[in-house]
Amino acid sequence: DGGITQSPKYLFRKEGQNVTLSCEQNLNHDAMYWYRQDPGQGLRLIYYSQIVNDFQKGDIAEGYSVSREKKESFPLTVTSAQKNPTAFYLCASSPQDGEGAFFGQGTRLTVV
Amino acid sequence: AQKVTQAQTEISVVEKEDVTLDCVYETRDTTYYLFWYKQPPSGELVFLIRRNSFDEQNEISGRYSWNFQKSTSSFNFTITASQVVDSAVYFCALSEEGTGGYNKLIFGAGTRLAVHP
Numbered sequence: 001d002g003g004i005t006q007s008p009k010y011l012f013r014k015e016g017q018n019v020t021l022s023c024e025q026n027l028n029h030d031a032m033y034w035y036r037q038d039p040g041q042g043l044r045l046i047y048y049s050q051i052v053n054d055f056q057k058g059d060i061a062e063g064y065s066v067s068r069e070k071k072e073s074f075p076l077t078v079t080s081a082q083k084n085p086t087a088f089y090l091c092a093s094s095p096q097d098g099e100g101a102f103f104g105q106g107t108r109l110t111v112v
Numbered sequence: 113a114q115k116v117t118q119a120q121t122e123i124s125v126v127e128k129e130d131v132t133l134d135c136v137y138e139t140r141d142t143t144y145y146l147f148w149y150k151q152p153p154s155g156e157l158v159f160l161i162r163r164n165s166f167d168e169q170n171e172i173s174g175r176y177s178w179n180f181q182k183s184t185s186s187f188n189f190t191i192t193a194s195q196v197v198d199s200a201v202y203f204c205a206l207s208e209e210g211t212g213g214y215n216k217l218i219f220g221a222g223t224r225l226a227v228h229p
Contacts, residue, residue, distance in 0.1 A: 033216070033217070041222075042203060042219040043203070044219075045216055045218075088155060100159055100162045100217075102159060103156055106155040108155075
C-alpha cells in the first residue's frame with residue numbers, strides 16, 4: 001500500500017540524548033515535511049524539503065536536524081539542544097508545491 | 113504575515129445536529145490554497161479538501177460542505193447530520209510561499225468537535 005510510514009510510534013528519551021525519528025514514503029512525492037504538535041495546539045513546521053539533498057528551516061528548527069539523501073526518506077533528529085522535545089511529531093509529503101500534504105501516523109516523543 | 117484563525121476551540125453537539133467550523137485566514141499572496149484536515153484520536157491527519165484561491169465555488173461531499181468566501185477571507189466547513197464518528201480535531205490550513213519559493217502549510221490551532229449520542 002502507498003503511504004507514509006513513521007517509526008517508532010512511541011519513543012522515550014533521556015535528557016541529553018539525541019534521537020532520530022524515521023519517516024519513509026512510497027508515494028513518489030517530491031516534498032516532505034516535519035511538524036511538531038503540542039497538546040491542544042496546532043501544527044508548527046520544523047523543516048521541509050522539496051528535493052533530495054536540499055531542505056529548509058521552518059518556524060521552529062532550533063534543536064532539530066534533518067537529512068534528505070533519498071527521495072523516500074526524511075529522518076528528523078531531535079538533539080540535546082532542543083529544550084522541550086516532548087511532543088507529537090508528524091511527517092508529511094506532498095507531490096508538488098501547494099498541492100497539500102499527506103501525513104504519517106506520528107511519533108509521540110517523551111523525554112524522561 | 114500569513115496566518116489562519118480558528119476561533120472555536122471546542123464544539124459539542126448532539127448526533128444529527130448540523131455544525132459549522134469557522135476558518136479565517138490572512139495572506140498577501142494572490143494565489144494560494146486552503147485546506148481542511150481531520151485528526152481523529154489516533155493522531156494521523158486525514159486530508160479532507162483543497163481549494164485554490166481562484167475557485168470560490170462551494171463544494172459538497174456527502175455530509176460535508178465547504179463555503180469559501182474570498183471577500184471575508186473565510187473557508188468554513190459544515191457537517192450535516194453529525195455522527196459520533198465525526199468526533200475529532202479539525203484543522204484549517206493555508207499554503208504559504210516559503211524561502212526559495214517553496215510552499216509550506218500554515219495551520220490554525222484546530223477545533224475539537226465532540227459529537228454525543
